[in-house]
Amino acid sequence: MSAGFSRFSSLNWYLLVMSSKVLVNTQPSSSLARSCYFNMKQLVLYHNCCPLMNCKARNLFFPWLLCFFLLVISPSCSDTDTLAQGQELKDGDHLFSASGIFRLGFFKPGHANTSYLGIWHNTNNEKAVWVANRDTPIFGNSGTLRVDDHGNLKLSYSEGDSIVLYSVQAASNTSAILLDTGNFVLRELNPDGSIKQELWQSFNSPSDTLLPNMKLGIDKKSGLSWSLTSWISDEVPALGSFTLGMDPNGRNQMAIWWRGNIYWNSGPWENSLVKIFGKFDDYRFSYISNENETYFTYAVSKDITIFPRLTLNEKGEILVFLPDSMIPQVSCSTSAPSLRAGCVEQKLPKCRSPQDKFVYKMGLMSTEGFAFGKSDNLSLSDCRALCLKNCSCVAYTSTNDDGTGCEIWSKDSSFTEQYRKELRSIFIIDTKIRIWWIWMIIVCGGASTFPLLFSVCYVIWRKKKEEANRSEKMKQAMLLRELGGNAMSYTLTGKLKKRWRDQKAGPELQIFSYESISDATDNFSTANKLGEGGFGPVYKGKLLDGQEIAIKRLSRSSGQGLVEFKNEAILIAKLQHTNLVRILGFCIQGGEKILIYEYMPNKSLDFFLFDSSRKNLLNWKKRLGIIEGIGQGLVYLHKYSRLRVIHRDLKASNILLDKEMNPKISDFGMARIFGLNGSEEKTNRVVGTLGYMSPEYAMKGIVSFKTDVFSFGVILLEIVSGKKNISRSVSEHSLLIEYAWQLWNEGRALEIVDSTMDEPCHPDEALRCIHAGLLCVQEHAADRPTMSEVVSMLSKENVRLPAPKQPAFIDAGEEVPECTDDKLNNCSINDVTISEIDVR
Structure with missing residues (x-):
């Protein structure tokens, strides 16, 4: 029976190979046929790479035979590789390249109700390799791509202005075509249908992925720069914080920038190309430099059996794709020396160590953290960096389910580990490594080392006090960031002292110390109490310079909290009108939250x-x-x-x-x-x-x-x-x-x-x-x-x-x-x- 199956399989493979050869010069018309055609060619190549009797692909003959019949009998279909002038590509429609390798259409990443126009590999269900409207998502399913009567390539949707991908004053007989290389090209044609000129191509506006024969570098004549920019998260194609391109300072090397700062560089081309990418046999990398352009590119061997690409991901890593694997070739967030070559050391404050690690856990924090605004456009990598650079930060996470946004917590908040579906995953700093030496001294020293133990305890107490002070400064800095303006520190140490903070221009607010407020109100005496509302009691006060103020002190039993406190401080600071009360400043110290206003007699x-x-x-x-x-x-x-x-x-x-x-x-x-x-x-x-x-x-x-x-x-x-x-x-x-x-x-x-x-x-x-x-x-x-x-x-x-x-x-x-x-x-x-x- 085994021998019979072997003979039957050999015959099947012979028919399959002969069928594919017949189809080499045939352009299938339907999307299903194109997919079958492309996969049949791939399967034949795969069969040629493995012994006939041992290759598992031989068992797939019957599905591919079905595809062959569908290919032969399939009727003409509207799916095509070309969008002619005046035609529309609506949400749900697709363009397929001639051999069915790539397709173009609208897609919704993750669970969002927003659409993007993208190109992706037809047999690969991973994310798109090119996105047209990265920072302008289309809500719902109303997106339409068209080449208008003037030759402009634009995206339209029901709610909003059109997104113009290419604009030309007037060009007749234009069309856009999706090529087998994955390049989407807008062309102007001659009356006989031949190509007059190429007006625009997607290869000149890369997203996060470099395909074979794409360029990464600089066009010296036009000044055009070819570079990759990461997605902001794995689910959101918006422009992220990492960019890969040519070093613009004249050095022949590639570089990755993280929000404008050098994050990684490849070193000189002659050595770095072999060092970084030379071990991949199927990829042929090259560096071209002449009077017109300087760029890095690569090609692949014709018999390669995988979809080749280089991707810059949201973590700032360069990924190379091989059969059944995705290999990070550059990763500055790992400890592997081979992947960190060329990484630029990131400066950390003295309170941090390169060994500080964050542990990924499921649970909740005891207090509300500080959430950065949407306008900051932060990725999870940005959030980690912000937490590391702030000595009081102990935890961070993304604010949105799609991995975008940033919320951080200071040391006055504790974490409770729980495993519930509705809870967020939070990155908690692991302090065990940092305090192991303290416990070692305590255990080893015993009773004979009491003076040393006392010293250690004093150091710990002093450190906690400093951390508490840093936490207070962090809260003030967070509020100042939201206020977005100049702030003047108002402290009381025997006499009035003023110190300007270097912040952005805007409303001028004072940061009052608790001591100065307590002194101004005679320690919040009842004689100075003006009344009480939902926020808490209001007191009259007088500063050392004689200015009378009204002081609103948040009651600990109040139903209002930090949200309302920040809301009022931020709003009144940004609103200026003669019939609105004017805020002078605020105080955050310990559990105290106080707002200071002009006094209304x-x-x-x-x-x-x-x-x-x-x-x-x-x-x-x-x-x-x-x-x-x-x-x-x-x-x-x-x-x-x-x-x-x-x-x-x-x-x-x-x-x-x-x-x-x-x-x-x-x-x-x-x-x-x-x-x-x-x-x-x-x-x-x-x-x-x-x-x-x-x-x-x-x-x-x-x-x-x-x-x-x-x-x-x-x-x-x-x-x-x-x-x-x-x-x-x-x-x-x-x-x-x-x-x-x-x-x-x-x-x-x-x-x-x-x-x-x-x-x-x-x-x-x-x-x-x-x-x-x-x-x-x-x-x-x-x-x-x-x-x-x-x-x-x-x-x-x-x-x-x-x-x-x-x-x-x-x-x-x-x-x-x-x-x-x-x-x-x-x-x-x-x-x-x-x-x-x-x-x-």
């Missing part, structure tokens, strides 16, 4: 408005000025500031008054930044104060600029009436806006005006304020005006206001729960911000 609006003995100090003219100032501040936040901010916690207690009773909006801990094109978002974390929150926000978690408009409407009615929105003192109603609506419908709207004012209001102005306030508190956000429209309504008497509809929160039989002392954990009225409530 007249405290907050509710201090006057809701106190029977002080509200008469607010005459009508001052109330109108306060309304106008709050409105102008909100218009700036919503429309004119560079951040476009929704406050989310606007209320009378967050409106501060200066010595001229001008209003200043404060407390941005709950604020939310919107993009330039954003209109609304949904959040599961609802923050704010009952009575001021819009219904769609309080009940559905939908936040928009109209959320602040609703709060402003409530404050406007409170200023006019002198009464709180939620109060038992508003007639028989629970809500001021409900009472105002009833009076409006009955034609008695002016009865809501505060009667305790020393001078009467102007009736037309009061009616316009009430009218605008009711428009602001409409139940549906779409019915509310924008803040720009509200300011226009209040300032222009000739502007005709639309009739208001029934406001929100009015329902027969519905009562707003009264907040008593035993319910303050679930309810807040004016004074205390709710950090988080559940959405109904």
Whole structure:
């Protein structure tokens, strides 16, 4: 039976070889046929390389015979290697090179819903060897590649401007073709179909992979540089932090740069080519240098049975692909001397050692780390380097599931190892190697070495103290990085000392020491306490130079934390308006988190408005000025500031008054930044104060600029009436806006005006304020005006206001729960911000 199978297999191989020879000059038309054709040729080559009786490939005869029949009988297909002028290649379509070796189309890396145009090997399911739109992903499946009527090669998609790969003023009869080399070429053709000129090719814009006959170097005439740039992660093709190319300093060598700094160099070409790549028999490397160009390239033998390529990966390694293996040929992150040849030593701070290792573990950290912004465009290698260069950093990880972004932790955070699917993998520094000598001294010395043991303990204590100080400096540096501006250190050592930090130009903030703040407030005495909110207590203070300040100290029991602290510091530092409170600086020391503001001598609006003995100090003219100032501040936040901010916690207690009773909006801990094109978002974390929150926000978690408009409407009615929105003192109603609506419908709207004012209001102005306030508190956000429209309504008497509809929160039989002392954990009225409530 074995002999029979041998004879049958030999006959099969003979037929297969003869069939493939017949097909050598045949160009298959369908994608399936092309794939079969290419794999059949590869299989024949593989068969020729191994003995007939011992080669496992002989058992694959029947699948390949099926491919042969499909090849013969397959009908004409739309798949082609050419995209003609006026044609489109949509998401899901492909171009195949003539022999089916390469294909071009749209793909989605990882689990993202973003598409890229790429080229990859037709029988290799690994990542693309070339990507067109690396830093401009296309959302969804709307991508289209086309050669337009003018000969331009461009990518189009439903949401956004076209991505132009090549632009020409006018070229008729152009087409793009995918070659068997993997090169995608845009050509201008003569009327007879011959090539007139090549306009553009993908080989001139490499990604992270060098294919045979591609160039890596410099075109001296055009100034074009051929170089590879790594992906930012294994799943994201965006430009990474490593670049491989020719050394531009005139030295005939290759180099890898890491964010602009030399990371590795090959050495002179004559010796380095043989040393680095000479051991690969199937690769023939060469170095070409003449008056026109200088470049490095390679070719492969015709009978090579694998898909040859050189790749620069996201770790900065050069990979060479061999049959069934992927060999790192350059790797500066390994300890193998053969792979590290040419690596440039990376400078580390004195607190670090080259032997410091990070261990990959699954679990969670005890505190929130510092996450770098998206604009930093950091890879995991960048994150490791940032952690190593910071003496206080003990752990790092990527912030996104696709391996991008960076979050680091300082030494005040501990790690708990757990194996749960939803937890992240974190790289923890292994300190066992660094402290083994301490334990050796303790064990070996015994009781006879007590003085030495005492010295060691003192050194450890001193080191921990220094590490704690470094941790504090790290926190300050992290916050300074987010603030993005100059900072002035404000310390107190017997006299005032100021020291400038060399940072980027921007808002000027002071870093206050805890000692200076404690001294300014007489150790936070109750006599200097101005009040207390959701963040914590607020104190009045005076610096040594006589400047009065307001000090907001985060309470340890507060529901707000470092996120809200940074949010407020960063926002107020970057916002500049006469009706926004001005921040002077901050303090982070130990468990203390403190914000320092300009001092407002007249405290907050509710201090006057809701106190029977002080509200008469607010005459009508001052109330109108306060309304106008709050409105102008909100218009700036919503429309004119560079951040476009929704406050989310606007209320009378967050409106501060200066010595001229001008209003200043404060407390941005709950604020939310919107993009330039954003209109609304949904959040599961609802923050704010009952009575001021819009219904769609309080009940559905939908936040928009109209959320602040609703709060402003409530404050406007409170200023006019002198009464709180939620109060038992508003007639028989629970809500001021409900009472105002009833009076409006009955034609008695002016009865809501505060009667305790020393001078009467102007009736037309009061009616316009009430009218605008009711428009602001409409139940549906779409019915509310924008803040720009509200300011226009209040300032222009000739502007005709639309009739208001029934406001929100009015329902027969519905009562707003009264907040008593035993319910303050679930309810807040004016004074205390709710950090988080559940959405109904």
